[in-house]
Amino acid sequence: MRMPFTESQFLEVLGAFNVTLWPVLVLLWAASVVAAIQVWRGRCRPAVGAALLAIHWAWSGVAYHAVYFSRINPAAWAFAALFVAEAAALLWVGVVRRRLRFSPGWTLRSIAGSVLVVFALIYPALIVLTGHALPQAPAFGVPCPTTIFTAGLLLLARPPVPRWLYLAPIVWSIIGGSAAVLFGITPDFMLVVAGLLMIVYGVLPSAARAESRSRATEADAARAMAGDGFVPEPNYQSTIGIDIDARPEFIWPWLVQMGYQRGGLYSYDRLDQWFGYLDRPSATRILPEFQSLREGDVIPIGKGAAFPVRSVRPLRALVLGGEEQGLQWIWEFGLYPLDLRRTRLVSRSRLHVPRTWRWRAFMLVLGPAAFVMTRRMLMGIRTRAEALAAGKPVAAKVA
Numbered sequence: 001m002r003m004p005f006t007e008s009q010f011l012e013v014l015g016a017f018n019v020t021l022w023p024v025l026v027l028l029w030a031a032s033v034v035a036a037i038q039v040w041r042g043r044c045r046p047a048v049g050a051a052l053l054a055i056h057w058a059w060s061g062v063a064y065h066a067v068y069f070s071r072i073n074p075a076a077w078a079f080a081a082l083f084v085a086e087a088a089a090l091l092w093v094g095v096v097r098r099r100l101r102f103s104p105g106w107t108l109r110s111i112a113g114s115v116l117v118v119f120a121l122i123y124p125a126l127i128v129l130t131g132h133a134l135p136q137a138p139a140f141g142v143p144c145p146t147t148i149f150t151a152g153l154l155l156l157a158r159p160p161v162p163r164w165l166y167l168a169p170i171v172w173s174i175i176g177g178s179a180a181v182l183f184g185i186t187p188d189f190m191l192v193v194a195g196l197l198m199i200v201y202g203v204l205p206s207a208a209r210a211e212s213r214s215r216a217t218e219a220d221a222a223r224a225m226a227g228d229g230f231v232p233e234p235n236y237q238s239t240i241g242i243d244i245d246a247r248p249e250f251i252w253p254w255l256v257q258m259g260y261q262r263g264g265l266y267s268y269d270r271l272d273q274w275f276g277y278l279d280r281p282s283a284t285r286i287l288p289e290f291q292s293l294r295e296g297d298v299i300p301i302g303k304g305a306a307f308p309v310r311s312v313r314p315l316r317a318l319v320l321g322g323e324e325q326g327l328q329w330i331w332e333f334g335l336y337p338l339d340l341r342r343t344r345l346v347s348r349s350r351l352h353v354p355r356t357w358r359w360r361a362f363m364l365v366l367g368p369a370a371f372v373m374t375r376r377m378l379m380g381i382r383t384r385a386e387a388l389a390a391g392k393p394v395a396a397k398v399a
Helices: 006-040 046-071 078-098 108-123 121-130 143-156 163-183 188-203 218-222 248-256 269-275 357-389
Strands: 236-244 299-300 305-313 315-323 329-335 344-351
Touching: 006 046, 006 108, 006 143, 006 163, 046 078, 046 143, 046 163, 046 269, 078 163, 078 236, 108 121, 108 188, 121 188, 143 163, 163 188, 163 357, 188 357, 218 236, 218 269, 248 344, 248 357, 305 329, 344 357
Parallel strands: none
Antiparallel strands: 236 344, 299 305, 305 315, 315 329, 329 344
């Protein structure tokens, strides 16, 4: 991607911005620290938090984009309009309508939001630690830390948050994340993480409502499943369920043949292939050579990794699981007939994760990604099972 300005021009603009406006930047940073503390204490008034975010976006739009960045990039005027529009939206939703109520907790959504907020507040220090010299480097009160800080507070807001409020931050996470690659501004790579988290928790239909049970019904979340005993004391659990218009015998063959160089994963095939989990699109037919699966076998995922098979109960339950580096995990599928022709397919993940920052950071990324991919997998299995039950061919492109 070719920029209309050079790296030296970009850094000169940042230098001029920081040198001229540093008192405002310090004040904005201090106000953000106070607001974050009040949010974590549960004492931040909705209008105050929303007003602060609106100030952030208006400041970046006018002071940075319109006044400074427009000197080297004509697109800055469009960026300024985007940021000012987001500021107006935050004022309308949070100050006028009072629909942004910050409610921190211990859900993955809240933990992710807290991590993003802390990251934005220590952003200037991270810029220096990664080898950039101030003032000719982004510090605070510029679009990238503003977007990360906003993503964090929106994830800390009590759902539902209007989905369109995430539009501008997601757009800038893409634009700013691309610039991070070109100019080597390492802390800005967090924009990509922030964008993904906003998509998962803010944009995907019903993601906020599905937070605690991951689209499971209360019965799904409460039911005892065959693999629960393998991880008796989990500190992370996710249950996802889907109704399928087919009996278990039309669903089971797709489960036992899944894997690398087998039937696939029935999810987003292009992503699975890109990450190396699959070498081909997922199967659209039953593969007889992979229908015999026993306890002790492994299901390959990628060229080297594999899921150990812990338990096989034909037409009822398939349990995968293992232990490594202090992590205990199971991933199981349960089939529960609803009547003579319908079945409830339930996926459950139970993990006991070591309480270290490395593993917690890993779970912040894994949790949302696993939810999205598993949900798509269940939908892919449903499409195949219902076609098989109806005696119809599976569409060639279903995942």
